[in-house]
Amino acid sequence: MLSAVTSLTPYKTGPKQHLNHAHPHTKLFQNKTVTTSDRLKWRTTDPLKRDRFLCKCVSRPLLQRTPEDTDVKHAKLVEGVRELISNDTNDVKFDDLLMVDTLERLGLDYLYEDEINLILEQCHIQLINNDLLQHPNLYEVSLCFRILRQNGYRVSADIFEQFKGKNDEFVDNLKSDIRGLMELYEASHLCIEGDDILDEAAIFSSHMLQKSLNFLDDKEAKMVKYTLENPHRRNFTSFSLHKDFDAKILKELAELESRMVKSIRKTEINEIIRWWDDLGLGKELNLARNQPLKWYIVPMVSLSNPTLSQQRIDLTKTVYLIYIIDDIFDIYGSLSELTLLTEAVSMWDTGPVEQLPYYAKLTFKALYDTTNEIACRVYEKHGFNPINSLRNSWVTLFDAFLVEAKWFASGYIPKSEEYLKNGMVSTGLQVFLVHMFFLLGDGVTEEDAYLIDNDHGIVSSGSKILRLTDDLVSEQYENQDGHNGSYVKCLLMEHEDCSRNLVQEQVKQMISDEWKCLNKEFLFPNPFSKHFLKGSVKLARLVPLVYGYKQNNSFDQIEEHINSFI
Known part of the structure; x- marks a missing residue:
């Protein structure tokens, strides 16, 4: 969720990689980029060193039960x-x-x-x-x-x-x-x-x-x-x-609750870091982002109830994977490799992966194992196996990534509506909400699964708010001239007689209209639980918080915000 800043981790020079594929899509709150070289330059000048965050958790022993x-x-x-x-x-x-x-x-x-x-x-x-x-x-x-x-x-x-x-x-x-x-x-x-x-x-x-x-x-x-x-x-x-x-x-009570909850969060973060280290992806993908605290803030904000610890851990793993897959499409994969990897995810089978480099095999294994583990956990707790829905959410995301990769490779410029439709999916929000839906126990029947699988209004409105806000802020404050996609740029190309300010105001109105849709979806009667509804709205509310730091061109505030929670 905090990918507005996750592109800023410093990296060491690693083996030769496929750096010819820095195409323009924005994942779950991901920062816009111009080219791969620009992206890596920004990362290596990060004022927020990864170790500064990790040392606050890893150097401390796992906190035991409160006295x-x-x-x-x-x-x-x-x-x-x-x-x-x-x-x-x-x-x-x-x-x-x-x-x-x-x-x-x-x-x-x-x-x-x-x-x-x-x-x-x-x-x-x-x-x-x-x-x-x-x-x-x-x-x-x-x-x-x-x-x-x-x-x-x-x-x-x-x-x-x-x-x-x-x-x-x-x-x-x-x-x-x-x-x-x-x-x-x-x-x-x-x-x-x-x-x-x-x-x-x-x-x-x-x-x-x-x-x-x-x-x-x-x-x-x-x-x-x-x-x-x-x-x-x-x-x-x-x-x-x-x-x-x-x-x-x-x-x-609020002060005592805050101290107790912080100890829970630190324990959860340590669990996530151990999981990530055990995967070994960080060593293999040395250019990929590795910022667990920033990713953890997404489920932490969405599911703030302290009793939902395992759900937050599993959702942080999901966010991790969204970012890693994003980096593979941006930095590592050639178009042919990305196509084979997408086919493997669609088939949910390791067969096609055997033809791919080791990093792709390792990534698919991490996705496959983690998703199946989450499905098993949901089944054990709620009696319903959501593997088909979880898998389909990943298939949809990979397909959207691949579409954007093909656009970039061919130089194709999509129409605004074509771009927005695909861009809403490539935010990664659908994957997150589908996983949250089942982890909270909302999906216990095939009818429930159908509800979340078919782009419910809560999913589409949240995704559109995210996509449009990202594109609007990037256009206003980053002044990028690269190949990155932007709904604002698509509109300007289609309506050459319209000024940039007029188009930006139109996009702001579209965001406001989607909030009206999201507000309506929240009203009773509603098929979703309160935990899911509130989590979905909190996710949308997190968008301005993240993009506010883009406007200020400063990451000091976001560090302060993260530290206030842990």
Whole structure:
């Protein structure tokens, strides 16, 4: 997922390789490149040395179980916070929603899933019956709408009509309600197709908040600017405890939970590093990226629940393989070799691989063994063997890589829609989501497998958000003139009368429209589990975080972000 920076590992000079195939596709958050020589030059000037990351995990022994006194303290704090949560689920108050928002943002919601579900269900009922907010104001209505929508409840956007005047525009006296405008802006990002009033709310609130920057003090202005640049639905944002209620015990629990979770993460990373070393691919593919911490952040963010440790480990292995295969297509393989390797994956058979170099045999074996091991683990835990779905996801990815390799080799320039259709697959997001789906136990029947195998809206919307964001940011900030593919460049070639700025604005609108689709797919009724739905949305929310570092041309922030989690 953090491949915006994974092209920066230093390399030693190895045996002669096929360096004539640096074609332009972007995998799971992969950085755009110009040519192979440029790519290797960037890697060798990496300010983030791999050893700086690895030493923080490998040099420490595997952390044992937390001390008993820590477990006891944790249990007491968990129960203490539980006592703060309303027991009267027949009469939910606004403070209960503040508590839900706080628990979710602090990553403590997994400890109180039953209580949160009861609060949200009753909140939805009371909202429909106009029995939730005694004196509704912009702040309370917006927060209530956001919390319910982001948890899958179908709340009508018409709830904001009460804040419009006779001219069908938002009333002018709202401009001084900074807290309300900030929450309205946040709520507008839960928009789905047809929510015209939320489109209007986004324009109105952002405009008013921008104007407010001229008269707010520095602290307030900084908070408003941060909200405008990082809406919660589409980003990973920092969070301060609500000051509306005493939350000292929440802070204590959050800090203790953070220390305990960090020990789990370090143990998982050590497990992943051992697995990678045992494969031996790092020695054979000396030009391939080897940055386990950066890859681990993808499943770590998607599945933050500490109890899902094995799932995170298996998904990190999946991300590893996506990157390694990407590098093989970019750096190592000739077109004939890549074609044979793709055929071997399609057949799921070692026969065609026997004709290939050792690195290709080793890569196929790693893919074959790891995928089968994950399938066996799913079968043992959930009683369904997903090997066909897992294998097909890899086949689809290899096919997309090969298409791009052929385009590059022949000099063919695809039409924009042709490029985008294939580019959505070559992000690798489908492979990740299919594996996550089965590892979470969502797929226990053939019908379930069919659901995820056939490019469900959650998969396609997430893939399109990733592809378009990557291409847009690369076009805006990297100013590359190489052979790399770009949807923006394809559009410019097809519409020579359009300016670059106009095309970029069109792509931004397409990203916004896909978020509307993703928001709709998240609403009840839904065939997916909450873990899968939230993991999918978190994956999409991770995109701006990664590409924000591209804009700044600095990797210091990303190092700080990774270190904050481990």
